[in-house]
Amino acid sequence: MLTNPRSDRVKAVRSLQKRSVRQRTGRFCVEGPQGVREAVRHAPARVRDVYLTPEAAARYADDIVAPARAERLWVHEVSPEVLAAMAESEAPQGVLAVVDDVPATLAQVLAGRPRLLVLLTHVRDPGNAGTVIRGADAAGADAVLVSDASVDVLSPKVVRSTAGSLFHLPVVTDLDVATTLASLREHGVRTLAADGAGPSDLTEVDLTAPHCWVMGNEAWGLPEETTALCDDVVRVPIHGHAESLNLAMAATICLYASAGVLRPGPTAR
Template sequence: MDNPRSDRVRSVAALSKRSVRSRTGRFVVEGPQGVREAVRHAPDRVRDVYLTAEAAARYAGDVLGPAREAGLRVHEVTPEVLAAMADAEAPQGLLAVVDTPAPTLEDVLAAGPRLLVLLTNVRDPGNAGTVIRGADAAGADAVLVSDASVDVHAPKVVRSTAGSLFHLPVVTGLDVAATLTALRAAGVRSLAADGTGATALPDADLDGPHCWVMGNEAWGLPAEVRDACDDIVRVPIHGLAESLNLAMAATICLYASAGVLRSGDRPG
């Protein structure tokens, strides 16, 4: 494929717009790591893989071969075509078009989760993607995302997850108050991560199923959300930093939880 102005190229490029993603139920994954994880973990949702000749040679073993073995449609394109399709300023030679999943909160809770994170009013794509990646690394069961947060299938978010978007359920479009009520009914405690918390992270009760509730990058969690949670927990700051980046704080909290929950799995 060598025409960067073709209808197919324009249709893929249009997926950078939220309205088009919503209408088509598809999104774009860019770069070798994201495409590799999509092919490995969600091949049934991968519609098309596009890659340059150079990328085909470089990623023959971990992307191209598995994609063909899975029976996926693979298209070799020129660098100009790939650049026209991609959102990134410096695309890395391959991308995929993937169907948007639709996991539900009910599905997540029915599976008996032990560790969750809820993003409320998180607007920065990099932060949202990094929290998803951190939740994956910490062994969380799912990421929950409020209806007022960034679209997790936007190109910048997808890139910043580095493929973790395909490793665990990410439930989107949630009402925060209703979600906290559903968590409580399912026996999952909610812990608001907030600098005003009376409980320091080392003293927090992290035994049993729980969900970290993370607020907006600028203003944090509103009072009504903090009050609806079972505890308000702060990450201690021992140096002179005024605060922690949202994604940093979320990762610290998730790893603290993972340490406690996993220690309970070890034979006595």
């Protein structure tokens, strides 16, 4: 068992909270049982080490420890003090993993002939970014695209907010918005800017063709130069007295509207 919170190993794991260290090492941390479980299940080749307190090792023996050992991953028991020293969260729930970053590319995504995508432009809030990734996963999107001016999706807060969805679908980062929109158009993917003042209503827009929802910054939305590059500008109708919807909520509504068209459920009898 690892018991020294000042050891070099603990310091190395802790240093992954810094973006510069993540970029240099090509690794990042996943905190909490849900994220670690999904990493072990869906991306075991990327998992470098799994750390658990004795209590967590007993609690998650079947859904984390056993699958990790079956994949011949390094599983380490650590004291609660060591786990706390490694983690960014104040309540890491006794589980943490170090995972390799294997970046996806836009070319790879487009080669798969995607039908549903979402592009985050200048999104700065970690919780919003993580929630959109989770919502895109739930809606069956083919990938999430993230602009170069957005939050680092491998930061601890974003990773936690994805609740493991980060390991379920490609997330392409550091994209130039204008270049990305042009590439999508060249590959037959319509670009739909989500904007509360858009001329098209979500309930009326055609979602049958492959398309990408383009979401803007939490505070100022999408600039005119970006909406001008999109095929349509779509508003989510508000029927009550709410002034607006936050980014993550609007993105989820748009993605599920698309999912309802692209992946309709069984016909009722």
